Amino acid sequence: MxxxxFLLAKVAxxxxxxxxxxxxxxxxxxxLVLDTVWPVLQPLLGQLPHRASALRDLHVGITPEQAQSSHQ
Structure with missing residues (x-):
């Protein structure tokens, strides 16, 4: 687990x-909230099926269309 x-540690x-x-x-x-939570979430996303890759793509600025074309 x-x-x-605390999500707001850097902003509160x-x-x-x-x-x-x-x-x-x-x-x-x-x-800053993302900077707080991303180090915990990123490793977990690698353990999830297909939909997790969409979240990783969004974090690095890849649009769904770009991701789809790169998988074809």
Whole structure:
């Protein structure tokens, strides 16, 4: 079992990266949330079937169309 660290660890203490509700990150904070969770999720995605590769592709900026054409 893998545990994901506190998702907002890198943004919660920076008001400019949080929405006014204090619970949700602004768009500028989302990459920092991804940086927190991706090291835990990435190894797990390799253990999943086909749909996990789509998530990996999205993370590195490959569109579904590009991924489809590379698999043909």
């Amino acid at each position: 893998s545990l994901v660290p 203490s920076q008001p400019g990266l949080m929405q006014d509700d204090g619970l949700h990150p602004r768009a500028a904070g989302e990459p």
